[in-house]
Amino acid sequence: MLELHNIHKTFNKGTINEKPALCGVNLHLNPGDFVTIIGGNGAGKSTTLNAIAGVWPVDEGSIVIDGETITGYPEYKRARLLGRVFQDPMTGTAATMEIGENLALAARRGQKRGLRWGITKKERERYYEMLKVLDLGLEDRMTSKVGLLSGGQRQALTLLMASLQKPKLLLLDEHTAALDPKTAAKVLDLTNNIVTENNLTTMMVTHNMKDAIRMGNRLIMMHEGRIIYDVAGEEKKKLHVSDLLEKFEQASGGEFANDRMMLS
Amino acid sequence: MNLLALDPMRLFSALPGNIAQGIIWGIMAIGVYMTFRLLRFSDLSVDGSFATGGAVAVMLIVSGVPAPLAMLAAFGAGLLAGLVTGILHTVFGIPDILAGILTQIALYSINLRIMGGKANQPVSVDKYSLAVSLRNIPKALAVGAVLAVVLIVVLYWFFGTEKGSSIRATGCNPAMSMAQGININSTKVLTLALSNGLVGFAGALLAQYQGFADVNMGRGAIVIGLAAVIIGEVIGEALAGKHLNFFGRLLFVVVGGIIYYIVVGVVLWMKMPSNDLKLFTAIIVAVFLAVPYLRAKSQNSYAKAAKKGVK
Numbered sequence: 001m002l003e004l005h006n007i008h009k010t011f012n013k014g015t016i017n018e019k020p021a022l023c024g025v026n027l028h029l030n031p032g033d034f035v036t037i038i039g040g041n042g043a044g045k046s047t048t049l050n051a052i053a054g055v056w057p058v059d060e061g062s063i064v065i066d067g068e069t070i071t072g073y074p075e076y077k078r079a080r081l082l083g084r085v086f087q088d089p090m091t092g093t094a095a096t097m098e099i100g101e102n103l104a105l106a107a108r109r110g111q112k113r114g115l116r117w118g119i120t121k122k123e124r125e126r127y128y129e130m131l132k133v134l135d136l137g138l139e140d141r142m143t144s145k146v147g148l149l150s151g152g153q154r155q156a157l158t159l160l161m162a163s164l165q166k167p168k169l170l171l172l173d174e175h176t177a178a179l180d181p182k183t184a185a186k187v188l189d190l191t192n193n194i195v196t197e198n199n200l201t202t203m204m205v206t207h208n209m210k211d212a213i214r215m216g217n218r219l220i221m222m223h224e225g226r227i228i229y230d231v232a233g234e235e236k237k238k239l240h241v242s243d244l245l246e247k248f249e250q251a252s253g254g255e256f257a258n259d260r261m262m263l264s
Numbered sequence: 265m266n267l268l269a270l271d272p273m274r275l276f277s278a279l280p281g282n283i284a285q286g287i288i289w290g291i292m293a294i295g296v297y298m299t300f301r302l303l304r305f306s307d308l309s310v311d312g313s314f315a316t317g318g319a320v321a322v323m324l325i326v327s328g329v330p331a332p333l334a335m336l337a338a339f340g341a342g343l344l345a346g347l348v349t350g351i352l353h354t355v356f357g358i359p360d361i362l363a364g365i366l367t368q369i370a371l372y373s374i375n376l377r378i379m380g381g382k383a384n385q386p387v388s389v390d391k392y393s394l395a396v397s398l399r400n401i402p403k404a405l406a407v408g409a410v411l412a413v414v415l416i417v418v419l420y421w422f423f424g425t426e427k428g429s430s431i432r433a434t435g436c437n438p439a440m441s442m443a444q445g446i447n448i449n450s451t452k453v454l455t456l457a458l459s460n461g462l463v464g465f466a467g468a469l470l471a472q473y474q475g476f477a478d479v480n481m482g483r484g485a486i487v488i489g490l491a492a493v494i495i496g497e498v499i500g501e502a503l504a505g506k507h508l509n510f511f512g513r514l515l516f517v518v519v520g521g522i523i524y525y526i527v528v529g530v531v532l533w534m535k536m537p538s539n540d541l542k543l544f545t546a547i548i549v550a551v552f553l554a555v556p557y558l559r560a561k562s563q564n565s566y567a568k569a570a571k572k573g574v575k
């Protein structure tokens with residue numbers, strides 16, 4: 001479903017701030033794979049997701065989704081294939097627009113936007129049912145502005161938006177990091193439901209190692225712009241947090257000093 | 265100043281004319297609303313495209329083109345001006361304010377060319393059939409009101425469509441818009457073009473109303489447009505509160521233009537020198553922009569927090 005071939009990306013090339021962020025990333029995802037991604041700060045996790053989403057062009061390598069090479073597409077053209085939820089709950093939705101309007105925008109991802117009405121009555125009925133499933137009381141607030149919602153509600157809505165037009169690949173970049181533990185757990189549950197129900201191929205970046213082990217069928221660890229560990233199936237299920245910490249220590253040459261990873 | 269020496273009848277008799285001008289500038293302000301509020305783009309090209317609209321319309325009318333067609337052409341000319349600003353911004357990466365200023369300056373020369381090298385071109389209502397004229401204010405009021413309402417209805421519809429929604433999303437959250445597959449460069453260019461088209465159309469109306477096009481007729485248009493947008497917002501929110509929907513917002517932009525021109529009428533009636541008008545306008549806009557900010561700040565101030573902490 002996704003193929004990354006030898007992706008390289010260096011930021012601020014040729015300046016004093018030159019920063020190689022991806023140094024030959026190779027990855028192959030099968031349809032329905034749900035991969036969790038861990039790694040220390042600056043390891044290149046977000047950069048990998050951004051490379052796929054097309055936030056900027058990569059320096060080298062190719063990106064293929066479902067047989068279609070998208071390396072040369074600008075961001076808005078790739079959107080048709082991708083669902084995305086960001087770390088900051090503000091990023092994924094339009095605050096001054098209504099809940100229904102946000103969903104309607106997402107429902108037209110990858111389609112031509114013409115002079116038809118932006119949201120139809122039938123759509124509203126469909127969204128009502130979908131919002132009801134979230135169990136956040138949003139179904140009765142369809143005409144409220146999204147800016148009035150809490151961070152957790154916004155992330156849940158963004159998830160729904162990302163899956164509305166079934167994407168080939170769902171990209172989640174620490175999408176629960178800004179939420180309180182209880183809300184985070186709820187949004188993770190919702191993530192699991194949406195991914196399984198729609199059988200979505202998914203990449204989820206997290207700093208919570210327990211979640212990384214518990215969720216999905218595959219786990220990769222990144223370090224200094226490379227994938228240093230890739231495990232799937234039964235082997236992944238048997239992992240413990242201590243195994244991951246050890247792996248990480250090996251990779252970073254013993255100088256393990258990442259308190260964000262320690263915490264979880 | 266001796267207020268008793270002022271004749272209230274004169275203020276009263278000037279009122280319809282002020283309202284007619286206010287409607288025309290209100291239509292112009294709807295264009296400003298589209299960029300400033302919906303797209304969140306400070307577009308200064310309007311000072312130029314307003315005069316372009318006036319110049320194009322007058323030159324066409326005096327060469328025998330019917331007024332409605334000339335006004336359509338003025339819309340088209342404004343559209344092109346907005347297109348240029350949009351391309352300068354999206355293709356060449358020039359910041360919004362600068363892109364607008366470049367277009368505005370370029371249009372000054374172009375407008376002079378359109379008017380055959382003259383800074384001013386008259387169009388007499390005695391010789392040509394004009395859509396509006398200050399010589400027939402009741403008609404100007406009627407035509408202006410009908411045009412404004414039609415425009416508001418059309419724009420209300422347009423911004424409810426898929427295309428219109430994608431423009432609103434672009435203004436609100438560009439990152440989200442791209443993630444939803446919206447080409448934000450093309451929505452920006454489209455909005456700038458439509459906005460300036462509307463501004464050019466309003467310029468055509470004003471030129472006919474006053475009986476001439478002038479290369480300086482758009483000077484300060486952006487500030488007057490902002491004044492109308494902001495006055496309309498403050499009043500609309502005060503009157504309608506939460507019930508102010510998009511239709512109401514557009515309507516109150518025009519109301520804002522009318523109120524602005526009524527105030528201008530009062531100021532002139534009080535024999536304030538008309539040269540001071542721009543200063544006066546700038547102060548109005550600055551105050552209206554500052555008040556919501558200062559009010560929010562006073563509700564949320566460090567000094568207040570410190571005082572409360574002491575108690």
Ligand SMILES: Nc1ncnc2c1ncn2[C@@H]1O[C@H](COP(=O)(O)OP(=O)(O)OP(=O)(O)O)[C@@H](O)[C@H]1O
Nearest residue numbers: 011012019021039040041042043044045046047048
């Ligand atoms: N747009 C950018 N411009 C310059 N440098 C960048 C940019 N984006 C990322 N980087 C750099 O690239 C490196 C990898 O960053 P990335 O955001 O991918 O890390 P990450 O693995 O997501 O880390 P975190 O856990 O902190 O989110 C970092 O050194 C970062 O500073």
Ligand SMILES: [Mg+2]
Nearest residue numbers: 045046047173
């Ligand atoms: Mg990151």
